[in-house]
Amino acid sequence: MSEYLLEFRDIYYSYPMAEIPTLQGLSFRLPKHKKTALIGQNGCGKSTMFLIADGLCQPDRGIVTLDNLPLTFDRAALNRWRQRVGLVFQDPEQQLVAPTVAADISYGLCNQGLSDSAVAIKVTKTLADFNLENLAMSPLQHLSLGQKKRVSIAGVMALQPELLLLDEPTAYLDPVQTRNLLTELASIAELGTTLLIATHDLDFVYQWADWVLVMDEGRLIAEGETLRVFEQLQSMPDFELGMPTLWQMWSSLAEKMPQVPAPRSIEEFTAYLEKYISGK
Ligand SMILES: Nc1ncnc2c1ncn2[C@@H]1O[C@H](COP(=O)(O)OP(=O)(O)OP(=O)(O)O)[C@@H](O)[C@H]1O
Ligand SMILES: [Mg+2]
Incomplete structure (x- = not known):
């Protein structure tokens, strides 16, 4: 494997x-x-x-x-x-x-050859998981783009x-x-x-x-x-994609901070800063 x-x-x-x-x-x-x-x-x-x-x-x-x-x-x-x-x-x-929303979610499930009751159970769970229960019978053309996106994700998931x-x-x-x-x-x-x-x-x-x-x-x-x-992208200045905000903030401080791995979340970043400010 x-x-x-x-x-x-x-x-x-x-x-x-x-x-x-x-x-x-x-x-x-x-x-x-x-x-x-x-x-x-x-x-x-x-x-x-x-x-x-x-x-x-x-x-x-x-x-x-x-x-x-x-x-x-x-x-x-x-x-x-x-x-x-x-x-x-x-x-x-x-x-x-x-x-409709419910019909769209059931479409792929029906194509998988599941029984009607198995499809119904999965559709109900998916509508709940994606907070789409209130829209279940809505015509798709009446949905906002964001709602359509959620339905399309729900249908595949x-x-x-x-x-x-x-x-x-x-x-x-x-x-x-x-x-x-x-x-x-x-x-x-x-x-x-x-x-x-x-x-x-x-x-x-x-x-x-x-x-x-x-x-x-x-x-x-x-x-x-x-x-x-x-790290690789940072060393490729001609490739303009931008960098993550946390990464940029960390890069500007990294030399002053103790040798710790780059923080991957705001919580980690804040914890490092607090430690640094308090001098521990
Ligand atoms: N149906 C199509 N017929 C002809 N050219 C197409 C078609 N779809 C995409 N292209 C071209 O193929 C290239 C790549 O398009 P693609 O949509 O895969 O890029 P992408 O990386 O997904 O872009 P984005 O970040 O804007 O979503 C583009 O130059 C686009 O114009
Ligand atoms: Mg694209």
Whole structure:
């Protein structure tokens, strides 16, 4: 058994009519049972990578594997692949298919061949987990963008995939819904689901991720444990992605502070400062 779940080996992909390939030799390995973040500038190919990882686009070249099993495009193999890999699209409008919230969440479950009663139990639990009970019978076109995003995340998480790919999951969510989502993600990560989140929110990445992948112009330019990757990015001034706020604050103080690991949360940072100020 490999310690990596998803692997891309030298993947090339061009959209029809595009002048240059969007993915240009993308290779990476995604560690199993970890929380991985995918970062990179607009247009570097993050969403395209997700579409390939879910078998929605076929690479022009290269191999994609899941637990060493290569991705193939016959219908039966694709169905099995998609039972294992769940994708939440960046744009919820692309994801939602049914007339109402409850119908949308039950759609994927019905496709898994579950009995009506098993589907009903899972839909009820998912509506409760995502605080969507009041919207259960609402037509999807009446929802706000943030509500649609929550429904699309709920629908995929209800399927309990082995690998969950979330493209900008917190976009459009308010702070309360973001916190709720993080709680849900933490509980499914604890159950062993491997998570990969594409995001521009570096503060979130810094605090949440165990592992980080960085893409630029269709390739991988850095991968590894979160702190190591931000250290690498700091030494690449030409690559303008920004840095997490906590990291920047810590970097400006690190020389004055005792040799302690960089804090990963506001609480840790405050504790260090208090210790330093009190001279202990
Ligand atoms: N359907 C499409 N047809 C043609 N080109 C496309 C299509 N979708 C994306 N592209 C192009 O592929 C490149 C990568 O797009 P992609 O959406 O994968 O980037 P991204 O890293 O997800 O960006 P963002 O951070 O803005 O979400 C861009 O140059 C984009 O214009
Ligand atoms: Mg994208």
